[in-house]
Amino acid sequence: xxxxxxxxxxxxxxxxxxxxxxxxxxxxxxxxxxxxxxxxxxxxxxxxxxxxxxxxxxxxxxxxxxxxxxxxxxxxxxxxxxxxxxxxxxxxxxxxxxxxxxxxxxxxxxxxxxxxxxxxxxxxxxxxxxxxxxxxxxxxxxxxxxxxxxxxxxxxxxxxxxxxxxxxxxxxxxxxxxxxxxxxxxxxxxxxxxxxxxx
Amino acid sequence: xxxxxxxxxxxxxxxxxxxxxxxxxxxxxxxxxxxxxxxxxxxxxxxxxxxxxxxxxxxxxxxxxxxxxxxxxxxxxxxxxxxxxxxxxxxxxxxxxxxxxxxxxxxxxxxxxxxxxxxxxxxxxxxxxxxxxxxxxxxxxxxxxxxxxxxxxxxxxxxxxxxxxxxxxxxxxxxxxxxxxxxxxxxxxxxxxxxxxxx
Numbered sequence: 001x002x003x004x005x006x007x008x009x010x011x012x013x014x015x016x017x018x019x020x021x022x023x024x025x026x027x028x029x030x031x032x033x034x035x036x037x038x039x040x041x042x043x044x045x046x047x048x049x050x051x052x053x054x055x056x057x058x059x060x061x062x063x064x065x066x067x068x069x070x071x072x073x074x075x076x077x078x079x080x081x082x083x084x085x086x087x088x089x090x091x092x093x094x095x096x097x098x099x100x101x102x103x104x105x106x107x108x109x110x111x112x113x114x115x116x117x118x119x120x121x122x123x124x125x126x127x128x129x130x131x132x133x134x135x136x137x138x139x140x141x142x143x144x145x146x147x148x149x150x151x152x153x154x155x156x157x158x159x160x161x162x163x164x165x166x167x168x169x170x171x172x173x174x175x176x177x178x179x180x181x182x183x184x185x186x187x188x189x190x191x192x193x194x195x196x197x198x199x
Numbered sequence: 200x201x202x203x204x205x206x207x208x209x210x211x212x213x214x215x216x217x218x219x220x221x222x223x224x225x226x227x228x229x230x231x232x233x234x235x236x237x238x239x240x241x242x243x244x245x246x247x248x249x250x251x252x253x254x255x256x257x258x259x260x261x262x263x264x265x266x267x268x269x270x271x272x273x274x275x276x277x278x279x280x281x282x283x284x285x286x287x288x289x290x291x292x293x294x295x296x297x298x299x300x301x302x303x304x305x306x307x308x309x310x311x312x313x314x315x316x317x318x319x320x321x322x323x324x325x326x327x328x329x330x331x332x333x334x335x336x337x338x339x340x341x342x343x344x345x346x347x348x349x350x351x352x353x354x355x356x357x358x359x360x361x362x363x364x365x366x367x368x369x370x371x372x373x374x375x376x377x378x379x380x381x382x383x384x385x386x387x388x389x390x391x392x393x394x395x396x397x398x
Contacts, residue, residue: 012244015237038214043245045211050238
Protein backbone atom coordinates (compact mmCIF):
# COMPACT_ATOMS: atom_id res chain seq x y z
CA UNK A 1 0.00 0.00 0.00
CA UNK A 2 3.12 2.20 0.19
CA UNK A 3 3.30 5.06 -2.33
CA UNK A 4 5.39 4.01 -5.39
CA UNK A 5 7.52 7.18 -5.15
CA UNK A 6 8.40 6.39 -1.53
CA UNK A 7 9.14 2.77 -2.43
CA UNK A 8 11.50 3.92 -5.18
CA UNK A 9 13.21 6.37 -2.84
CA UNK A 10 13.75 3.69 -0.18
CA UNK A 11 15.15 1.33 -2.83
CA UNK A 12 17.46 4.06 -4.11
CA UNK A 13 18.82 4.78 -0.62
CA UNK A 14 19.96 1.18 -0.22
CA UNK A 15 22.65 1.80 -2.86
CA UNK A 16 24.54 3.77 -0.19
CA UNK A 17 27.21 1.86 1.75
CA UNK A 18 26.04 0.69 5.17
CA UNK A 19 22.38 1.46 4.43
CA UNK A 20 19.94 -1.46 4.60
CA UNK A 21 16.16 -1.44 4.02
CA UNK A 22 15.41 -0.31 7.58
CA UNK A 23 17.79 2.69 7.59
CA UNK A 24 16.70 3.54 4.04
CA UNK A 25 13.08 3.70 5.20
CA UNK A 26 14.08 5.88 8.13
CA UNK A 27 15.99 8.24 5.83
CA UNK A 28 13.11 8.52 3.35
CA UNK A 29 10.48 9.23 6.01
CA UNK A 30 12.74 11.59 7.90
CA UNK A 31 13.27 13.74 4.80
CA UNK A 32 9.58 13.61 3.83
CA UNK A 33 8.37 14.46 7.33
CA UNK A 34 10.91 16.98 8.46
CA UNK A 35 13.35 18.12 5.81
CA UNK A 36 12.08 18.34 2.23
CA UNK A 37 14.46 21.22 1.55
CA UNK A 38 17.38 19.06 2.63
CA UNK A 39 16.13 16.29 0.35
CA UNK A 40 15.94 18.59 -2.67
CA UNK A 41 19.38 19.95 -1.81
CA UNK A 42 20.80 16.42 -1.61
CA UNK A 43 19.18 15.58 -4.95
CA UNK A 44 20.82 18.47 -6.77
CA UNK A 45 24.18 17.99 -5.00
CA UNK A 46 24.14 14.35 -6.07
CA UNK A 47 23.36 15.16 -9.68
CA UNK A 48 26.01 17.90 -9.84
CA UNK A 49 28.69 15.66 -8.32
CA UNK A 50 27.86 12.54 -10.36
CA UNK A 51 27.96 14.56 -13.59
CA UNK A 52 30.71 17.04 -12.78
CA UNK A 53 33.39 15.10 -10.90
CA UNK A 54 35.98 13.11 -12.83
CA UNK A 55 39.61 12.09 -12.38
CA UNK A 56 42.62 14.42 -12.31
CA UNK A 57 44.69 13.78 -15.44
CA UNK A 58 47.91 13.63 -13.46
CA UNK A 59 47.11 11.92 -10.14
CA UNK A 60 43.71 10.27 -10.74
CA UNK A 61 42.20 11.96 -7.65
CA UNK A 62 38.67 13.35 -8.00
CA UNK A 63 38.37 16.86 -9.41
CA UNK A 64 36.07 19.07 -11.47
CA UNK A 65 38.96 20.52 -13.49
CA UNK A 66 41.58 18.88 -15.72
CA UNK A 67 44.05 18.91 -12.84
CA UNK A 68 43.18 18.71 -9.15
CA UNK A 69 44.08 21.48 -6.70
CA UNK A 70 47.17 19.72 -5.39
CA UNK A 71 48.56 18.96 -8.87
CA UNK A 72 47.89 22.57 -9.95
CA UNK A 73 49.59 24.05 -6.90
CA UNK A 74 53.04 25.62 -7.36
CA UNK A 75 53.86 25.06 -3.72
CA UNK A 76 53.80 21.28 -3.78
CA UNK A 77 57.07 19.38 -4.02
CA UNK A 78 56.85 17.28 -7.19
CA UNK A 79 60.03 15.39 -6.33
CA UNK A 80 58.07 13.57 -3.60
CA UNK A 81 55.33 11.26 -4.88
CA UNK A 82 53.00 9.52 -2.46
CA UNK A 83 50.98 6.56 -3.79
CA UNK A 84 47.67 5.93 -2.03
CA UNK A 85 44.69 3.68 -2.67
CA UNK A 86 41.81 6.16 -2.52
CA UNK A 87 40.82 9.85 -2.47
CA UNK A 88 39.83 9.41 1.18
CA UNK A 89 43.47 8.57 1.94
CA UNK A 90 44.56 11.85 0.33
CA UNK A 91 42.14 13.73 2.58
CA UNK A 92 43.39 11.89 5.67
CA UNK A 93 47.04 12.73 4.83
CA UNK A 94 46.21 16.34 3.90
CA UNK A 95 44.37 16.73 7.21
CA UNK A 96 47.65 16.08 9.05
CA UNK A 97 49.22 19.05 7.21
CA UNK A 98 52.60 17.32 7.33
CA UNK A 99 53.09 16.27 3.71
CA UNK A 100 54.08 18.75 1.00
CA UNK A 101 54.64 16.37 -1.90
CA UNK A 102 52.11 15.24 -4.52
CA UNK A 103 49.97 12.12 -4.80
CA UNK A 104 49.05 9.36 -7.15
CA UNK A 105 45.71 7.73 -6.41
CA UNK A 106 45.34 4.10 -7.48
CA UNK A 107 41.54 4.13 -6.96
CA UNK A 108 41.74 0.63 -5.51
CA UNK A 109 44.27 -2.12 -4.98
CA UNK A 110 45.37 -5.19 -6.90
CA UNK A 111 42.85 -7.97 -6.39
CA UNK A 112 43.23 -10.73 -8.99
CA UNK A 113 40.25 -12.65 -7.59
CA UNK A 114 38.00 -9.65 -8.32
CA UNK A 115 39.63 -9.20 -11.71
CA UNK A 116 41.41 -5.99 -10.70
CA UNK A 117 44.79 -5.97 -12.42
CA UNK A 118 47.61 -3.44 -12.90
CA UNK A 119 45.78 -1.49 -15.65
CA UNK A 120 42.69 -1.03 -13.47
CA UNK A 121 44.67 0.77 -10.78
CA UNK A 122 46.39 2.99 -13.35
CA UNK A 123 49.92 1.57 -13.11
CA UNK A 124 50.60 2.41 -16.80
CA UNK A 125 49.78 6.02 -16.03
CA UNK A 126 51.91 5.88 -12.89
CA UNK A 127 54.88 4.64 -14.90
CA UNK A 128 54.44 7.44 -17.46
CA UNK A 129 54.16 10.00 -14.69
CA UNK A 130 57.34 8.76 -13.04
CA UNK A 131 59.18 8.78 -16.39
CA UNK A 132 58.09 12.37 -17.07
CA UNK A 133 58.62 13.87 -13.64
CA UNK A 134 61.31 11.51 -12.30
CA UNK A 135 60.62 12.22 -8.61
CA UNK A 136 63.50 11.61 -6.20
CA UNK A 137 61.36 9.60 -3.78
CA UNK A 138 58.22 7.49 -4.12
CA UNK A 139 56.36 6.77 -0.88
CA UNK A 140 54.20 3.64 -0.95
CA UNK A 141 51.29 4.61 1.29
CA UNK A 142 48.84 1.85 0.41
CA UNK A 143 46.84 0.36 3.28
CA UNK A 144 48.53 -1.94 5.75
CA UNK A 145 46.29 -4.83 4.60
CA UNK A 146 47.19 -7.95 2.64
CA UNK A 147 46.00 -6.34 -0.62
CA UNK A 148 47.70 -3.04 0.19
CA UNK A 149 51.01 -4.77 0.91
CA UNK A 150 50.73 -6.83 -2.26
CA UNK A 151 50.03 -3.69 -4.30
CA UNK A 152 53.00 -1.90 -2.71
CA UNK A 153 55.19 -4.91 -3.51
CA UNK A 154 54.00 -4.97 -7.12
CA UNK A 155 54.74 -1.26 -7.58
CA UNK A 156 58.16 -1.71 -5.96
CA UNK A 157 58.95 -4.47 -8.48
CA UNK A 158 57.72 -2.21 -11.28
CA UNK A 159 60.14 0.56 -10.29
CA UNK A 160 63.13 -1.74 -9.86
CA UNK A 161 66.08 -0.64 -11.97
CA UNK A 162 65.22 3.08 -11.76
CA UNK A 163 67.29 5.12 -9.31
CA UNK A 164 64.22 6.40 -7.47
CA UNK A 165 64.28 6.07 -3.71
CA UNK A 166 61.37 3.87 -2.63
CA UNK A 167 59.89 3.98 0.87
CA UNK A 168 56.97 2.39 2.67
CA UNK A 169 55.05 4.12 5.47
CA UNK A 170 55.90 2.71 8.92
CA UNK A 171 53.52 0.31 10.56
CA UNK A 172 53.48 -0.45 14.27
CA UNK A 173 51.85 0.59 17.53
CA UNK A 174 49.59 3.68 17.00
CA UNK A 175 50.45 6.82 18.98
CA UNK A 176 48.89 6.55 22.42
CA UNK A 177 48.39 2.81 21.93
CA UNK A 178 48.91 0.44 24.86
CA UNK A 179 50.81 -2.76 24.07
CA UNK A 180 48.34 -4.78 26.14
CA UNK A 181 45.52 -4.06 23.70
CA UNK A 182 47.40 -4.20 20.38
CA UNK A 183 46.88 -7.24 18.16
CA UNK A 184 49.77 -9.70 17.87
CA UNK A 185 50.49 -9.01 14.19
CA UNK A 186 50.94 -5.28 14.76
CA UNK A 187 53.07 -5.93 17.83
CA UNK A 188 55.40 -8.29 15.93
CA UNK A 189 55.60 -5.72 13.13
CA UNK A 190 56.62 -3.00 15.56
CA UNK A 191 59.38 -5.26 16.91
CA UNK A 192 60.76 -6.28 13.52
CA UNK A 193 60.59 -2.63 12.40
CA UNK A 194 62.39 -1.27 15.48
CA UNK A 195 64.83 1.62 15.04
CA UNK A 196 67.88 2.89 16.99
CA UNK A 197 66.64 4.96 19.94
CA UNK A 198 67.27 8.70 19.63
CA UNK A 199 66.44 10.96 22.55
CA UNK B 200 41.95 20.99 -1.64
CA UNK B 201 38.78 18.89 -1.94
CA UNK B 202 36.61 19.54 -5.01
CA UNK B 203 33.74 21.96 -4.17
CA UNK B 204 31.15 19.62 -5.72
CA UNK B 205 32.31 16.76 -3.48
CA UNK B 206 32.33 19.03 -0.44
CA UNK B 207 28.75 20.08 -1.19
CA UNK B 208 27.70 16.46 -1.65
CA UNK B 209 29.26 15.40 1.67
CA UNK B 210 27.53 18.34 3.40
CA UNK B 211 24.22 17.40 1.81
CA UNK B 212 24.50 13.78 2.98
CA UNK B 213 24.78 14.88 6.62
CA UNK B 214 21.11 15.98 6.49
CA UNK B 215 20.20 12.28 6.62
CA UNK B 216 19.42 10.83 10.06
CA UNK B 217 22.34 8.92 11.59
CA UNK B 218 24.83 10.20 9.01
CA UNK B 219 27.81 12.16 10.33
CA UNK B 220 30.68 13.73 8.37
CA UNK B 221 32.65 10.47 8.23
CA UNK B 222 29.78 8.32 6.87
CA UNK B 223 28.79 11.15 4.52
CA UNK B 224 32.31 11.16 3.06
CA UNK B 225 32.20 7.39 2.70
CA UNK B 226 28.84 7.60 0.90
CA UNK B 227 30.00 10.33 -1.47
CA UNK B 228 33.23 8.55 -2.43
CA UNK B 229 31.54 5.20 -2.70
CA UNK B 230 29.04 6.56 -5.22
CA UNK B 231 31.71 8.47 -7.14
CA UNK B 232 34.10 5.51 -7.29
CA UNK B 233 31.75 2.63 -7.82
CA UNK B 234 28.17 3.57 -8.47
CA UNK B 235 27.50 6.78 -10.42
CA UNK B 236 24.37 5.24 -11.90
CA UNK B 237 23.07 4.57 -8.40
CA UNK B 238 23.86 8.17 -7.44
CA UNK B 239 21.94 9.59 -10.40
CA UNK B 240 19.07 7.23 -9.65
CA UNK B 241 19.00 8.36 -6.00
CA UNK B 242 19.04 11.99 -7.13
CA UNK B 243 15.99 11.62 -9.34
CA UNK B 244 14.13 9.42 -6.82
CA UNK B 245 14.73 12.10 -4.17
CA UNK B 246 13.45 14.89 -6.37
CA UNK B 247 10.37 12.93 -7.45
CA UNK B 248 9.48 11.97 -3.87
CA UNK B 249 10.11 15.42 -2.34
CA UNK B 250 7.94 17.05 -5.00
CA UNK B 251 5.31 14.38 -5.51
CA UNK B 252 4.50 13.00 -2.06
CA UNK B 253 1.99 14.77 0.16
CA UNK B 254 -0.55 13.82 2.81
CA UNK B 255 -3.70 11.77 2.30
CA UNK B 256 -6.73 14.04 2.77
CA UNK B 257 -8.46 11.51 4.99
CA UNK B 258 -5.75 9.86 7.12
CA UNK B 259 -2.71 12.16 6.74
CA UNK B 260 -0.48 9.24 5.64
CA UNK B 261 1.94 9.90 2.75
CA UNK B 262 0.53 9.43 -0.73
CA UNK B 263 0.85 10.75 -4.28
CA UNK B 264 -2.93 10.85 -4.80
CA UNK B 265 -5.68 12.71 -2.95
CA UNK B 266 -6.43 9.59 -0.92
CA UNK B 267 -3.92 6.89 0.03
CA UNK B 268 -4.31 3.28 -1.07
CA UNK B 269 -5.80 2.16 2.24
CA UNK B 270 -8.38 4.97 2.39
CA UNK B 271 -9.33 4.31 -1.26
CA UNK B 272 -9.75 0.58 -0.71
CA UNK B 273 -13.29 -0.81 -0.59
CA UNK B 274 -12.10 -3.80 1.42
CA UNK B 275 -11.04 -1.90 4.51
CA UNK B 276 -13.36 -1.74 7.49
CA UNK B 277 -14.06 1.95 8.13
CA UNK B 278 -15.80 1.20 11.41
CA UNK B 279 -12.36 0.42 12.89
CA UNK B 280 -10.01 3.42 13.12
CA UNK B 281 -6.41 2.95 14.27
CA UNK B 282 -4.53 6.07 15.38
CA UNK B 283 -0.73 5.91 14.94
CA UNK B 284 2.11 8.39 15.23
CA UNK B 285 3.89 7.94 11.91
CA UNK B 286 3.69 6.40 8.41
CA UNK B 287 6.36 3.89 9.49
CA UNK B 288 3.91 2.60 12.11
CA UNK B 289 1.31 2.02 9.37
CA UNK B 290 3.85 -0.03 7.43
CA UNK B 291 4.75 -2.05 10.52
CA UNK B 292 1.09 -2.84 11.25
CA UNK B 293 0.31 -3.56 7.57
CA UNK B 294 3.28 -5.95 7.48
CA UNK B 295 1.59 -8.11 10.11
CA UNK B 296 -1.42 -8.49 7.78
CA UNK B 297 -3.72 -8.76 10.79
CA UNK B 298 -5.52 -5.43 10.74
CA UNK B 299 -8.33 -4.70 8.27
CA UNK B 300 -9.48 -1.30 9.54
CA UNK B 301 -8.26 2.15 8.48
CA UNK B 302 -5.71 4.51 9.98
CA UNK B 303 -5.26 8.06 11.10
CA UNK B 304 -1.64 9.23 11.15
CA UNK B 305 -0.80 11.97 13.64
CA UNK B 306 2.62 12.64 12.03
CA UNK B 307 4.12 13.08 15.49
CA UNK B 308 2.99 13.21 19.10
CA UNK B 309 2.05 15.95 21.53
CA UNK B 310 5.17 17.64 22.84
CA UNK B 311 4.43 21.01 24.46
CA UNK B 312 8.14 21.65 25.12
CA UNK B 313 8.83 21.48 21.38
CA UNK B 314 5.74 23.58 20.67
CA UNK B 315 3.82 20.66 19.15
CA UNK B 316 0.18 21.08 20.15
CA UNK B 317 -3.12 19.40 19.18
CA UNK B 318 -3.42 21.25 15.83
CA UNK B 319 0.05 20.15 14.74
CA UNK B 320 -0.87 16.49 15.02
CA UNK B 321 -4.15 17.02 13.16
CA UNK B 322 -6.59 16.46 16.02
CA UNK B 323 -9.11 18.90 14.45
CA UNK B 324 -9.06 16.77 11.32
CA UNK B 325 -9.37 13.60 13.44
CA UNK B 326 -12.45 14.98 15.17
CA UNK B 327 -14.04 15.89 11.85
CA UNK B 328 -13.23 12.43 10.49
CA UNK B 329 -14.82 10.74 13.50
CA UNK B 330 -17.90 12.94 13.24
CA UNK B 331 -18.32 12.11 9.57
CA UNK B 332 -17.58 8.40 9.67
CA UNK B 333 -18.56 7.64 13.28
CA UNK B 334 -16.46 4.45 13.57
CA UNK B 335 -17.55 1.92 16.17
CA UNK B 336 -14.07 1.53 17.64
CA UNK B 337 -11.00 3.76 17.81
CA UNK B 338 -7.72 1.98 18.60
CA UNK B 339 -5.08 4.19 20.19
CA UNK B 340 -1.83 2.75 18.76
CA UNK B 341 0.58 5.52 19.65
CA UNK B 342 4.02 4.45 20.89
CA UNK B 343 4.41 3.04 24.36
CA UNK B 344 6.55 6.04 25.36
CA UNK B 345 5.78 8.91 27.73
CA UNK B 346 4.79 11.15 24.80
CA UNK B 347 2.82 8.39 23.11
CA UNK B 348 0.87 7.65 26.30
CA UNK B 349 0.20 11.35 26.86
CA UNK B 350 -1.04 11.72 23.28
CA UNK B 351 -3.31 8.66 23.67
CA UNK B 352 -4.66 10.13 26.91
CA UNK B 353 -5.33 13.48 25.25
CA UNK B 354 -7.23 11.85 22.37
CA UNK B 355 -9.22 9.73 24.82
CA UNK B 356 -10.27 12.91 26.66
CA UNK B 357 -11.19 14.47 23.33
CA UNK B 358 -13.54 11.61 22.47
CA UNK B 359 -15.22 11.49 25.87
CA UNK B 360 -18.99 11.80 25.65
CA UNK B 361 -19.20 10.10 22.25
CA UNK B 362 -20.36 6.49 22.28
CA UNK B 363 -17.30 5.24 20.41
CA UNK B 364 -15.50 2.28 21.93
CA UNK B 365 -11.93 3.34 22.73
CA UNK B 366 -9.08 0.84 23.08
CA UNK B 367 -5.34 0.98 23.66
CA UNK B 368 -2.92 -1.59 22.23
CA UNK B 369 -1.61 -3.99 24.90
CA UNK B 370 1.83 -3.48 26.32
CA UNK B 371 3.81 -6.19 28.09
CA UNK B 372 6.42 -8.88 27.53
CA UNK B 373 7.17 -9.25 23.77
CA UNK B 374 6.47 -12.65 22.17
CA UNK B 375 9.49 -14.89 22.78
CA UNK B 376 10.75 -12.53 25.50
CA UNK B 377 12.38 -13.96 28.62
CA UNK B 378 11.32 -12.35 31.90
CA UNK B 379 14.94 -12.33 33.09
CA UNK B 380 15.93 -9.81 30.43
CA UNK B 381 12.83 -7.58 30.38
CA UNK B 382 13.08 -4.13 31.99
CA UNK B 383 11.21 -3.59 35.24
CA UNK B 384 8.70 -1.10 33.83
CA UNK B 385 7.54 -3.49 31.12
CA UNK B 386 7.39 -6.36 33.60
CA UNK B 387 5.20 -4.38 36.06
CA UNK B 388 2.98 -3.37 33.12
CA UNK B 389 2.52 -6.98 32.08
CA UNK B 390 1.49 -7.84 35.66
CA UNK B 391 -0.97 -4.99 36.07
CA UNK B 392 -2.38 -5.75 32.61
CA UNK B 393 -2.83 -9.49 33.26
CA UNK B 394 -5.87 -11.27 31.83
CA UNK B 395 -7.83 -14.40 32.79
CA UNK B 396 -6.00 -17.46 31.45
CA UNK B 397 -7.69 -19.20 28.55
CA UNK B 398 -6.26 -22.42 27.20
